[in-house]
Amino acid sequence: MDRPARPLLVSELRVRNTAYDVSLSRSLFTWKRRAPSPVYHPFRPSVCHSVPVSEIISVREEEQDSHRPNDDDDGSWKKIREGEGKDCRQAFTVSYVERCRQHRWRCAEVTFTCPDRSLCQNWVSSVREQLATFTSRPKCLLVYINPHGGKRQGKRIYQQKVAPLFAQASIITHVIVTEHANHARDHLRTCTELKLVDGVVCVGGDGMFSEIVHGLVWRTQLDGGIDLNCPDEELSPCSLRIGIIPAGSTDCICFATVGTNDPVTSALHIIVGDSQPMDVCSVHHNNTFLRYSISLLGYGFYGDVLTDSERKRWMGPARYELSGLKMFLTHHYYEGTVSYLPAKGIVGTPRDAARCRTNCVVCQHNGQKMSERAMKYEPDETSECEDDGEWRTIRGKFLAINAASMSCACPRSPKGLSPAAHLADGTTDLILVRKCSRFSFLRHLLRHTNKDDQFDLNFVEVHRVVRFRFAPRHCQSDSDLELDLPESSKRQIFSQICRDHPACGCAPAYSSWNCDGEILTHTAIDVRVHCRLIKLFARGIEEAQMFEELGNPCSV
Ligand SMILES: Nc1ncnc2c1ncn2[C@@H]1O[C@H](COP(=O)(O)OP(=O)(O)OP(=O)(O)O)[C@@H](O)[C@H]1O
Ligand SMILES: CCCCCCCCCCCCC/C=C/[C@@H](O)[C@H](CO)NC(=O)CCCCC
Numbered sequence: 001m002d003r004p005a006r007p008l009l010v011s012e013l014r015v016r017n018t019a020y021d022v023s024l025s026r027s028l029f030t031w032k033r034r035a036p037s038p039v040y041h042p043f044r045p046s047v048c049h050s051v052p053v054s055e056i057i058s059v060r061e062e063e064q065d066s067h068r069p070n071d072d073d074d075g076s077w078k079k080i081r082e083g084e085g086k087d088c089r090q091a092f093t094v095s096y097v098e099r100c101r102q103h104r105w106r107c108a109e110v111t112f113t114c115p116d117r118s119l120c121q122n123w124v125s126s127v128r129e130q131l132a133t134f135t136s137r138p139k140c141l142l143v144y145i146n147p148h149g150g151k152r153q154g155k156r157i158y159q160q161k162v163a164p165l166f167a168q169a170s171i172i173t174h175v176i177v178t179e180h181a182n183h184a185r186d187h188l189r190t191c192t193e194l195k196l197v198d199g200v201v202c203v204g205g206d207g208m209f210s211e212i213v214h215g216l217v218w219r220t221q222l223d224g225g226i227d228l229n230c231p232d233e234e235l236s237p238c239s240l241r242i243g244i245i246p247a248g249s250t251d252c253i254c255f256a257t258v259g260t261n262d263p264v265t266s267a268l269h270i271i272v273g274d275s276q277p278m279d280v281c282s283v284h285h286n287n288t289f290l291r292y293s294i295s296l297l298g299y300g301f302y303g304d305v306l307t308d309s310e311r312k313r314w315m316g317p318a319r320y321e322l323s324g325l326k327m328f329l330t331h332h333y334y335e336g337t338v339s340y341l342p343a344k345g346i347v348g349t350p351r352d353a354a355r356c357r358t359n360c361v362v363c364q365h366n367g368q369k370m371s372e373r374a375m376k377y378e379p380d381e382t383s384e385c386e387d388d389g390e391w392r393t394i395r396g397k398f399l400a401i402n403a404a405s406m407s408c409a410c411p412r413s414p415k416g417l418s419p420a421a422h423l424a425d426g427t428t429d430l431i432l433v434r435k436c437s438r439f440s441f442l443r444h445l446l447r448h449t450n451k452d453d454q455f456d457l458n459f460v461e462v463h464r465v466v467r468f469r470f471a472p473r474h475c476q477s478d479s480d481l482e483l484d485l486p487e488s489s490k491r492q493i494f495s496q497i498c499r500d501h502p503a504c505g506c507a508p509a510y511s512s513w514n515c516d517g518e519i520l521t522h523t524a525i526d527v528r529v530h531c532r533l534i535k536l537f538a539r540g541i542e543e544a545q546m547f548e549e550l551g552n553p554c555s556v
């Protein structure tokens with residue numbers, strides 16, 4: 001059994017009118033109501049509050065005027081105070097993380113009155129000394145705000161809810177409000193002060209986060225001399241952590257790594273210096289780098305929803321509902337070939353009941369396996385040969401082809417596209433939804449929003465993979481088109497054929513890939529998972545029991 005840590009400081013202090021035994025150890029800050037006399041209060045329980053020191057936000061001395069009576073004071077220390085100067089300070093306030101419902105964190109405060117000033121100063125400096133031992137806490141952050149994401153509230157959210165908390169935690173910030181798309185990405189590519197900051201904060205949605213990832217990953221590979229166009233290159237992990245202040249339309253990366261889309265909760269995870277590694281997929285076409293994906297790569301339904309919704313950006317987040325309904329009714333299917341490399345030697349499957357949570361053992365085990373494998377290069381993982389027993393190939397007609405590198409949980413679908421996917425296990429869940437009736441597809445979609453298993457349907461299959469490729473049917477049958485023309489031209493040609501022959505009644509041959517909310521320009525792609533390429537200021541979703549145990553004071 002763990003022995004309780006030895007206290008560094010113990011005192012009797014007051015909170016309002018009540019005496020508390022207050023103690024500070026390296027790991028815990030505790031204040032426990034002094035047991036009242038059994039004669040007067042025989043049934044009154046004593047109450048003990050405990051906060052991990054790692055979750056203290058700040059400590060400050062309170063300004064107190066000795067001539068103004070303290071509301072909380074019963075006057076018992078009046079004499080001591082009268083003997084001191086007018087601006088004497090003998091109270092201090094500790095701000096700390098308090099857990100609320102639905103994975104939300106709040107900044108709570110408690111003020112302690114001390115019998116004398118030197119004791120007060122001793123407490124303040126002791127708590128500060130302990131906070132200084134947490135070297136993972138950021139001291140300086142580069143903040144990018146997208147003023148146009150989601151409901152266009154990014155600037156207000158940052159100024160009103162986040163900046164005051166960063167100031168309270170003495171974090172220095174350099175804030176850039178973006179002026180155009182890719183402003184943050186390009187700034188990160190060239191910024192000379194990157195070595196001076198401890199992390200990057202993104203105020204916006206998944207698209208804005210994707211910009212930041214592209215800037216940081218690009219920068220890291222350039223510094224490491226890595227060729228981005230080669231899909232077989234081992235990428236270097238980024239050292240700077242990224243914090244997400246949710247201010248977008250879906251915010252699924254924030255939701256799936258924190259458990260809620262709440263700016264204050266995210267700011268507190270940044271302040272306490274959390275760290276959550278995450279997988280990133282690289283997407284190539286014919287040995288040319290296209291993009292990175294962290295959440296969803298979706299062809300068919302989600303590609304079409306995105307393409308349609310981009311024309312309705314003015315509607316804000318509601319654009320996805322309208323386009324979703326429209327594309328559901330349109331009911332297009334697409335033909336093509338999916339080849340994939342199943343993840344080998346890992347624990348866990350996409351059908352597990354267990355979920356990726358803080359300190360996930362599946363991520364730890366599989367992440368370790370992936371990095372060992374990367375060290376001793378395995379030739380079969382990059383083989384082109386279809387019948388080498390590793391790659392598997394499926395040809396068919398699909399309503400949707402989705403790769404979820406994480407659950408993709410978001411307020412629209414609190415369990416996500418692949419509820420058992422892991423944030424940092426080096427795999428992505430490849431979900432194939434074959435052509436079926438509208439009614440069947442609706443059943444599948446609705447199961448994203450309730451307890452039923454969206455994979456338990458005979459037209460849906462799911463595979464946990466480390467790499468996959470997709471080629472649309474016309475790419476295979478018409479090699480000229482595949483070799484010479486960009487996908488956008490091919491799409492134009494085919495839609496022209498359909499316009500010229502309306503009687504043929506055929507659906508478009510191509511959809512687009514939705515890559516974390518951005519449309520990809522190519523349909524034939526080669527995707528590879530890079531285990532733990534980036535890190536977030538997050539800790540994964542905490543088990544609900546954390547909120548029951550730590551959120552409330554313990555009764556002893
Ligand atoms: N100043 C700007 N003006 C216009 N577009 C911008 C600006 N800054 C960033 N962008 C772009 O806006 C796009 C959308 O932003 P963001 O992801 O923040 O919101 P969203 O699309 O509403 O939310 P989500 O991605 O969560 O669905 C991003 O692709 C980003 O590149
Ligand atoms: C008829 C009932 C239908 C109910 C269906 C609910 C299914 C919801 C699943 C939501 C999955 C979100 C996956 C996340 C994708 C993000 O990378 C991306 C960028 O933010 N968002 C979208 O593409 C936005 C995608 C929005 C899809 C609607």
Ligand SMILES: [Ca+2]
Binds near residue numbers: 279406421426427
């Ligand atoms: Ca993963």
